[in-house]
Amino acid sequence: MRGSIPAATIARLPLYLRGLAELEPGQPTCSSDQLASSAGVNSAQVRKDLSYLDPPGVRGVGYNAAALRDLLRRELGLTRRYCVVIAGAGNLGRALTVYPGFEESGFDVVALVDSDQGKAGTTINSVVVKAIDELESIVAKESVDIGVIATPAGAAQEVADRFVGAGVRSILNFAPAVLKRPEGVEVRRVDLAGELQILAYHLSQAR
Amino acid sequence: MRGSIPAATIARLPLYLRGLAELEPGQPTCSSDQLASSAGVNSAQVRKDLSYLDPPGVRGVGYNAAALRDLLRRELGLTRRYCVVIAGAGNLGRALTVYPGFEESGFDVVALVDSDQGKAGTTINSVVVKAIDELESIVAKESVDIGVIATPAGAAQEVADRFVGAGVRSILNFAPAVLKRPEGVEVRRVDLAGELQILAYHLSQAR
DNA sequence: TAGATTGTTAATCGATTAACAATC
DNA sequence: TAGATTGTTAATCGATTAACAATC
CATH class of the missing domain: 1.10.10.10 (Winged helix-like DNA-binding domain superfamily/Winged helix DNA-binding domain)
Incomplete structure (x- = not known):
């Protein structure tokens, strides 16, 4: 079938x-x-x-x-590898950059971008942190397939808009925000605090 | 209703x-x-x-x-705070330990446990890394409500069993493994690489 | 043939949503 | 009254699963 x-x-x-x-x-x-x-x-x-x-x-x-x-x-389309850019070089963004499961599954993190100019130029496991201004040029040059948002909630929509504007059609969003996006752009959300809240619900029901 | x-x-x-x-x-x-x-x-x-x-x-x-x-x-049961222990002091575990969204939402990470004895005693944002042997005593002493698993897949089931044995009834699992657990224990899974694989599917379908 | 296991149907279950009466 | 918006029903849609014929 x-x-x-x-x-x-x-x-x-x-x-x-x-x-x-x-x-x-x-x-x-x-x-x-x-x-x-x-x-x-x-x-x-x-x-x-x-x-x-x-x-x-x-x-x-x-x-x-x-x-x-x-x-x-x-x-699943895993016969080729995918290029990933992560936005947000906080603890979560840096942990995701070196997360071994990504590379094992065919996803190469090619850059980490951050709005803090002071972080630019540092490297995390050979991945270079770039200024957020470079987002568009990195996406173009590296043919980035997937954008990961690991910024605070307040910055998430703007970063998403920039990813989309640069031609990225798949976004994985860790920020606690619901992103608006045009048709044809796929967004998946991972809500870390939300997961714990759901567990809290079950705990509070358990007796 | x-x-x-x-x-x-x-x-x-x-x-x-x-x-x-x-x-x-x-x-x-x-x-x-x-x-x-x-x-x-x-x-x-x-x-x-x-x-x-x-x-x-x-x-x-x-x-x-x-x-x-x-x-x-x-x-949601958020009228009280919840005690969380994170297992696995790798990059992900450490990032989760200091993830601000947890504390904001009422979840206090009270310890990070790891099987690597060399990590014991170090602290991450005032959270102390403990040897995994201490898991049970920490759970008992701190009345831990939720266990977070940020270990490699191979260790996840054993850690889950220890959490359950110690009385933890809610688990958030970041390891790429499906955990067996007794009735009454709630597990939520966050599959980081799986999320990217689902995005890859949509990319490969998109044309 | 006996045993195992797929592929598929049909029943069931659960979740979503359009529509609208109730009512502020 | 006119406009707004909830609460709820009923239709629809989609997902799950028991059951079993097909077939190795």
């Missing part, structure tokens, strides 16, 4: 990919049950999700692990 | 709270339309969400802003 893939399915594909990576090295096939338990979802969910992708599954046998990994990587 | 509140509604309450905080200081009331635009959702969604909480709304007028803020804070 092909056609448009539900957003919830797309969001689970990285989990399946990780599940496959955790398989015993020599294991040639893998069942929906195995993938389900490593992703923490129902096995019918796994089969349904994969069914959108013409999966290399064989009834009675399972999915060909290597072929499924390749399929997931292709589907 | 009262009764059980949908999970999706709970996850939006922090957004509404933030929307209220951004209001003009003197503004006494606030419409579902205003809240909707600051949260990036439909206004019917806002009214529906709030309707689970007996909101201070008046037809033709709007919601009493101060009363709604208090209601949301009460509902």
